[in-house]
Amino acid sequence: MDRQKTIMIVEDTEMNIDILVEALQDEYELIVAINGAEALELAEEQKPDLILLDIMMPEMDGYEVLKRLKETSELNHIPVILLSAITDSDSKFKGFSLGAVDYVTKPFEIIEVKARVKTQLKLEDARLMLEGQNIILEQKVKERTELIEKTNFATIYCLAALAETRDPETGQHIKRTQKYIRELALELRSNKEYEDVLTDEYIELLYKSAPLHDIGKVGVKDSILLKPGKLTDEEFEEMKKHTIYGGESLMVGIKELGEESFLTLAKEIALTHHEKWDGSGYPRGLSNKDIPISGRLMALSDVYDALISKRVYKGAFTHEDAKAIILEGRGTHFDPDVVDAFISREDKFIEIMEQFKDC
CATH class of the missing domain: 3.40.50.2300 (Response regulator)
Known part of the structure; x- marks a missing residue:
């Protein structure tokens, strides 16, 4: 009643x-x-x-x-x-x-x-x-949106894990680099030049897209990808193509989902994380701020992790040794602002390195 x-x-x-x-x-x-x-x-x-x-x-x-x-x-x-x-x-x-x-x-x-x-x-x-x-209705939309986001990021990890099976020595590389890139972005947005770009939403998307930076390695031959010694010039040219392969593979998804999808940032990272501040990087030889901020942030995160990780062709560097190499590359390999952000957050980098050590 x-x-x-x-x-x-x-x-x-x-x-x-x-x-x-x-x-x-x-x-x-x-x-x-x-x-x-x-x-x-x-x-x-x-x-x-x-x-x-x-x-x-x-x-x-x-x-x-x-x-x-x-x-x-x-x-x-x-x-x-x-x-x-x-x-x-x-x-x-x-x-x-x-x-x-x-x-x-x-x-x-x-x-x-x-x-x-x-x-x-x-x-x-x-x-x-x-x-x-x-x-x-709002609750249903919220639940549906959360499900889509979970599906998107589960897809990211599945693809990243696929790339990792081709390069098993990377171990926890995916987790470490995505955490490094978030720390750098959080620090860099205190710089007024970046505060409008590095929003909470952008940083979260950056964090979740970062694992796909090396997805193009699935297209590189095992004889090159797993080679224990130094690559020849010809082999290195082939290895460099993993950035192109990654961008092209992610573009297939973008054509289906649209430019506003999460894959757009993932593609940008995959294509540009080996570009260098002075223009000597690859695949396009971009320089300075022609390199997207996502690529500049991943460049340092990726190099730092490569330095502190053991590989078949080298031992693991200490944090201090890796830091010295990064400082040496300030203004040549790396964006000076990104290096400064790294120095400000180096304690966090050490924590992440220790927490997600390779087994």
Whole structure:
């Protein structure tokens, strides 16, 4: 059974109160207030479903009561029908502009009052139903969006793991580099030049796209990728193509999902993380800020991790040795701002290195 609706009558004339009570008491629970202050107090306590509010009251008129109701978050949704003997357009306009839903003139026509009350209560029920449906819909959209994001990033890790099977000595390389790149980005955004670019959303996407930086290695021959000794010039030229292979493979996904997909940033990283600040990198020989910030951040993260990791062709460097090499490459291999961010966060780099050591 539906709950009986509660209506508050705010009126300072006893005769008008009696008329309204007589008209409405059989269908609704009624609350009566004889002045504005009492009306606000009772509204706070009992949260009526609708308010019939007289305009012309002493001390605090109906306009002021209405204004205060609409300024109170717990009460501003309650529909208010104004009651008044004043019928000019300006008075009605003022009431509606303050948030009233209807306006009934005195002397009352009981049939009209009952009809307008019923109409406004039905409208409020419809509003509440729609609001509830919107909440459910928003929750479903949120759940769907979260599922899509989880699917996207599960795909990223699956692809990254595939690349890692071709180069098993990298071990925890994926986890370390994505954590390094996030630390660098968080530090670099304190620089005013980057604060608008390195937003929380961008950094999170950067973090989750970073594992695909070497996806192109799946296209490199085992004889080159797993060679224990130094690569020949010809072999190195082939190895460098992993950036192109990565960009091309990710472009296939972008054509399906669109340029706004998470794969766009992943492609940018895959293509540019071997570019160098002085233009001597590959595959395009980009220099300075022609290299996207994502590529500049991954360049340092990737090199640092390669230095501190054991490979078939070399032993693991200490943090201090790796730091010295990176400092030496400031302004040639690496963006000076990114190197400065690295120095500011080197304690975090050491923590990550220790936490995600290769087994």
